[in-house]
Amino acid sequence: MRKDGKHIINLLLKSWGDVLSRKEKEELETLLEDPVWARLNADLLDDNFFMNHLREYKKYDVSGELVQFWNQVQVRKRHQTKRHVLWYCLGGAVACLIIFLGIGYMFEIFDYKVEQTVNKITSVYSGVSQDKIRLVLDDSDVINLTDNIKSDKLVAEGVVVRTEFQSLDYSCVSRDDLGDSLIYHTLIIPQGEIFKMILSDSTRIVLNGGTKIKYPVFFTGLKREVYIDGEAYFDVKKDKERPFIVSGTNFSVEVLGTSFNVMTYGEEMESNVTLVSGRIKMHAADTTLQVYPGQQVVLARDHEIIVRKVDVSSVISWLNLRLTFKKEKLATIMRKLSRWYKVDVVYKEPSVKEALYSGTIPYNISLEELFVLLNKTTNIEFTLNDGVIFINEKEE
Amino acid sequence: MIKLDSILKGINEKDEKSWTQLYTACYASLCTYVESIVYDMDNAKDIVQNLFVSIWNSDLYFRSTSELLSYMYKSLYHNSLLFMRNKKTRENLLTKMKQEEMVNVEYHDDFTLGMVREEIIRLLYLHIEDLPRMRRRIIELSINGFSGKEIAEKLGISVNTVKVQKNRSIKYLRDCLLNSKNEYNV
Known part of the structure; x- marks a missing residue:
C-alpha cells in the first residue's frame, strides 16, 4: 500500500494535540498496527530520540556547505530575470x-x-x-x-x-x-x-x-x-x-x-x-x-x-569613485545614491522599490547627468525637484 | 522560524536570499535523511548538494512548499538508491538490466517512513529559535553534546533545573508545532 507522507504527518501532529476526527483516529490506529510505524510514533514522542537526532544535524556544517553551493551555482547561473537592466557598464x-x-x-x-x-x-x-x-x-x-x-x-x-x-x-x-x-x-x-x-x-x-x-x-x-x-x-x-x-x-x-x-x-x-x-x-x-x-x-x-x-x-567600488550594483533592490540603490548626492527620495509608486537592478554609476557625474542616463535605460522615471528625487513608473 | 511558504515565490524565482533560507532550514535534515539510506556522511553531502544545484539550474516551478519538499525527498530517495545500486554494481558487476529496474522504483513504506520522521524533527528543530533565551541555550548546548552537569556549570544553574527546563523546552517545541501553521497542517 502506498502511503502519503504529508497526510501521515498531519495525522501524527493532530494526535499530539488530541484533535483527530473519528475517521482520522481510525486511520491512525490502522497505521500504527504496523510495528514499524508504531515504533516511529514512539520515537517521535521520545525526548532522547529527538535530542540524539538533532546531534546528527550538528555534524553538518551548513554555512560552509552553503558557500560551496553558491560557488557551484554562480558559475552557471542563467536565471537573470528580465527586469535586470544594465545601466552603464565598463568591460x-x-x-x-x-x-x-x-x-x-x-x-x-x-x-x-x-x-x-x-x-x-x-x-x-x-x-x-x-x-x-x-x-x-x-x-x-x-x-x-x-x-x-x-x-x-x-x-x-x-x-x-x-x-x-x-x-x-x-x-x-x-x-x-x-x-x-x-x-x-x-x-x-x-x-x-x-x-x-x-x-x-x-x-x-x-x-x-x-x-x-x-x-x-x-x-x-x-x-x-x-x-x-x-x-x-x-x-x-x-x-x-x-x-x-x-x-x-x-x-x-x-x-x-x-x-x-x-x-x-x-x-x-x-x-x-x-x-x-x-x-x-x-x-x-x-x-x-x-x-x-x-x-x-x-x-x-x-x-x-x-x-x-x-x-x-x-x-569596494565606492573607493574608486564608482558605485556598482549587482541585483540589488531599487530601494537599496536609492539609499546609496541619496547618501552620495545628499538628496531625499520619494516613491510615487512604492511597488518599484522591490525591482532588482544591476549596473555601475561613476561617482563623478552630476545628478542631472545620471538621470538622463537612468531615464534612457530603465522603465522608471526619475525627476528632481528642490533636492528631492521623485520616482515613478514610466507610462506605456 | 522561517516560513517556507513566505519564500516559495523567491525559491521559484531563484532569489538568493530565499535560497539561503531554504538551504539553512533543510540542509542538515536532508543530509541526515540521505545518510540513513547510504550510511555515509560524505556521500550524503554530495547527494544533497547535487539536488540543490540541480533544482537551482532547472526550470521547475513549485506550486506549494509541500510539493517542493515532496519533490526533494523523492529525488533524494531515488538518487540514494541509485547511488547504492551503482556502488553495488561497481562492487559486484551487476548487470545494467538491474539498474534500470531501480529507475522505476516504488515509493514504498521505507520512503514514507523516513520522510515523516525527518520532516517532523526538522519542523521541531526550526522552532528552537522561538524558545526563550535560557531554554534555547540549554537545548543548543545539549545538542552540541554537553552533559546536564556541564550545562549547569556553564550557565550557573542546578543540574535539576537543566533537566526540568530541557523537558519543558521540548514540550514547548511540540506545542509550537501544533499551534503554528506549517507545510502539513494547512
Missing part, C-alpha cells in the same frame, strides 16, 4: 584592473613622509555645521576639517591634516605626547564626502559618506579597537601581538593584518563585512566565524547571519 576586465590599480595608487600616495612645516590650528570651532567633516576631540571640542584642509595643518599634538590626500594622519603621534591614558577622537564624515585616515599604528582607513568612527589617538594595551557606524575600507597594519578590532553596533571583527570593507549604516536593514585579503574573525550574537577572502558576512537586524561569496570589486 569586466577593465573595471577590475582600474579598481585594483586604484587602491594601490591610493595607498601609495599615503606613503609620503609628512612634511614638518605645518601650522598648528589655534582656534577650535564649536557648533560646526553638519555638512562639514568634523573631528571631535577628547574634550568634546569640534574641529571643522573641511575648512582647514586647504593646507597641511597640525590639528592636535602629532595629528596632521594632509591636504593633498584629503586625509588625517596620526602616524606621527608618539606615546610621549599622551602618557598612558587612552584618548579618543571621533571623526564624522558628512553625506557625499570620502575621507581617508592613517591611525597611529599606520593602519589605513577610507571612510565613505555618512560615517562616524571613534578611535584612540594612540593605541596602547593589548588590542587596537575602533568603533564605527557607516562604511569604511580598512587596510590593517600587521601586528600579531595586538589584534585590531572593528566594533559595530551588533558585531565585531577581529584582525591580525588584512584588508576588508565594513558597511554598517544605522539606517540600513543589514550590516556587512567583506574580506578583500588576509583572514578575519567575526563575532556576532553568540557566534564566531572565520571569514575568507571574497566572502561577505551579512548581519540582518533579526540577528540572522549569512556568509556569501561576493564580487569584492563591486563591494
